[in-house]
Amino acid sequence: MDLEVYGHGGDLLTASARYGVDARQVTDFSANINPLGPPPGLLKRLGEALTGIVHYPDPGHRRFVALLAECHRTEATGIVVGNGAAENMALALLGLAPGKVGIVEPCFSEYRTLAEQFGCLVISVYGEAERQFRAEPDDIERLIRETDLIFIGQPNNPNGVQYTLDELRQFAAAGEQYGTYVVIDEAFIDFIPAEQRCTLLAELTTYPHLILIRSMTKFYAIPGLRLGYALASPEVAGKMRAVQVTWSVNSLALVAGEFCLGVSRDYERATLALVEQQRDWLRRELTELDCLTWPSQANFLLVRLPETWTASRMQEALGRRSVLVRSCAMYAGLTERDMRIAVKEEAACRRLIEEMKEVMGGAGL
Template sequence: MVLEVYGHGGDLVTASARYGVAAGEWTDFSANINPLGPPPGLLEVLREALPDIVRYPDPGHRALVTLLAARLQVEEGALVVGNGAAENMALALLGLAPGKVGVVEPCFSEYRTLAEQFGARVLSVFGTEERAFRATPEEVEGLIRETDLAFIGQPNNPNGVQYGLDELRRFAAAGERYGTYVVIDEAFIDFIPEPERRTLLPELLDYPHLILVRSMTKFYAIPGLRLGYAIAHPETARRMRDKQVTWSVNALALRAGEFCLRADVSYERATLELVKEQREKLVGELTRLGCQTWPGEANFLLVRVPEPWTAETMQTALGRRGVLVRSCAMYPGLTKRDIRVAVKEEPACDKLLRELNAVLGDSLKEESC
């Protein structure tokens, strides 16, 4: 039975009801959130801001937009602040009204879900295992040619890999050639060290049909507040904002975003160091346990469990031990043996490996009996 009844990880309510583990006792690897938690001092700032809930939030998100524009070196009119990255994806679909939407499978399920909710026909191409589930540039370019708007994950969820910069330029140029909007989802790009990030942000003005979508909830560990933004040509950004529900971003989320953008750079450095170290450790230990992994660059890994295990049986076995992983069996293009695990702090990763080792060890004992 599918645990992800709402199509996403992090559903502790459903997991607790199914496995009998209290919500506060989970070690949750199913949601990809910064293992360090929010930047130091953020919770105190939010407590101080609680009296602001008696007033409406700024519908123009002006303080946050000013900070974002300065950090990203873009004009303020190019920004759309939203209730998470998902709202910005929805606003792109609403504002641009594509009849056909392209997705590269496997990918974040909201691309297809939102497109179908808003009446678009969805076309897809598939990445291959040999390319770490990236589609070929020719296939992506063909998808762009055949659609009005195409989503591309960078790094992609659930495999965590990036396309090269020249490939991204090729996709963006195809968007201009065919009049197709190319939405590059960079929700996890902050988890990649800057020299290794592949982004067209510095070249954004060269591609009027290009939209970059980013999340603040994941890197700054505030998913319960919901905060994200899009960067696009000012006219495209205006069309997106014109479809936005007034006050969709609450006052506490805006205050959190402003604080996070002013956070000490040591928080970002510590995050990147921790993620790199623990990701490499997980890859090595998971391989030793007979699992297959792909070269993810963000704060999560796509993992194929050894036979005869499936994503469902592994999720159940670990769930009963208080460890939650994300089944990827429902992702088009993946198999019933695929799961996704977040990269977390060392004690949590040690617990995952310990419980996984115990589960796999128990199955080997049963086979030998």
Template sequence: MTGYIEVFGHGGDVETAASRFGGNAADFLDYSANINPLGPPKEVLEALEQGLQSVLRYPDPGHRGFKSVLSERLGVPQDRISVGNGAAESMALILLGLAPQKVGTVEPGFSEYRSLARQFGAEVQHVEGREELEWCAEPEDIERLMEQVDLLFLGQPNNPNGVQYSVEILHRLARKAEKTGTILVIDEAFMDFIPESRRHSLAPRLEEYPQVIIIRSMTKFYAIPGLRLGYALGRPEWIRAMTEKQVTWSVNGLALIAGEACLRSGERFEQDTLAQIARERARLKAGLESYGCVVTPGEANFILVRLPEPWTAASMQAALGERGILIRSCAMYPGLGERHVRLAVKDAEANECLLEALGSVMGRPDHKRHMIGAGGTCDDTAVL
């Protein structure tokens, strides 16, 4: 079977997987979407249950309750915060509100940077990362691109390689943005999955860099992608310009309730998440390398992998799809090749299932039958 599952350009499309391979969408073990394997904090589920009656009312168009809690949590004034229906809406509002004519991207990178920019009429230019730099780009190449564009998107850590630029490089690029007048949009959607001591971010010094906007997501770390919630941080006049382009009530009431509960859920959830991601990323990396895969040593809750020959992203996606496991092809990312895939980091039981299934399709003889729960079995035969 050939052809990729990402017909809409993103991972997490279990509906397309079900139509391609058969079975129920809910039964797939989804390694193509990078969501916290712990699920939402219990405080979030409790808040949603208690707040169900809010569906009878319009949500607050000013997002005031969530914005107030977020402002206190971040130590950022509310007039520097824009709340969006996921980080993707924040990107769209930046493009609509600030209207850049030329947009720069660093590839490989999140496909929405390119697609949204083109959707809103901007010309897109890019530079490519280098494998020896773990798919990051040379700072000099990024600076030259900044001289040619009105706005530049930069993933931090970047998707799909999960690698951060150093804080020194970020400061350097922020200073360059001031000289060139370029809007530097730093996408920190996966920053929460990195221990605080290792996070490279300009957020603590954002007021020093008026050309920088930071985007963050609530949906990945707090496992609420179905609700859609994100935000942007930037100078007040840019936040106002974005707000003027936002559709009223674009952020629903349940998402705002969940957002407040996420921010009040406490350190235990964060610590448990970071511990599990670090442990399971190392476990997956070791298992994948034992199969001859080349693993990019990123820091986020996903892993960029180059499969050994003769496997391609398409053939492995099909082989695992028949076994009820969905992975993300990265063959369509500029700069990467037909053998690149991205795998989420999940819990130990799911990761064991993935490794066993990989071993099975790659002809490894030493894999045990292992149950993964209601979603199916990890076996040498298809689960669908």
């Protein structure tokens, strides 16, 4: 049984069946979720909202949309709320009906999966290790010219790096020149300090073919509720909403979204400080184990194991010890030695390194 049988990390049920471990005892580095957990007070607020499940959720997501518009200083008509960021990707494909879709490998697997599910021809360009797996900007511009819609991760998954603001402007301008929709996936951008984020959010009205997609589930640690949104021109947002299934976003997810937009800045600052500290510590420790890492700005690291190891072998050995990592062997442009690990709290990170030391010292497979 493949651990990534559904193409993603965080599958505790499959891990439990495969490795014979208690899912409740697993330390999960395969899903990139805020190690602090949900913001203080959120679970209490959700408990208070439970009586509301006897009513349908607002199909227009109006309160949440109004808060998002205020937060991002944008028009409410350009916001699409979805059942996670993935639904917004699907809505872009369904509503804009591209024939050819471009992706920049290695990247989030859902770009290709969704595009192919909806009958699109997928065309790729590749980032090289020497450029931290960023593709050459001119190659991306050529891909924009050759396709109807393109997905770009910012920061990209699984390597966690950004394109510069000037490069993003180059891509968006090419989208306008060639009539190609440029979808920038910013699902992990909240894990980057505000002054270091490269985003075209403030320039959205300049580029009618630009779509920004964001997630609430990673930073606020609510993946089980599924909540994300897209920011685009009112015309594009309207096309996306026109193909959305009514009530695809449940009422508890909307309550969580409204709550999270109002949480204290202390939660954000604590998250960023913890992620930066533990990410740097993990990189140092992994280097001591002869692993190669890249300078991620997100809450995860792409790791290349020593030549004597494969990601699947490491995943198996750690899985038997109730520690999950994400194999990246199936990512186009990567190798069988590549895996991705989430950045978690100190105790979990220390456990990962200690387990890897034991496994690589001969105690594992």
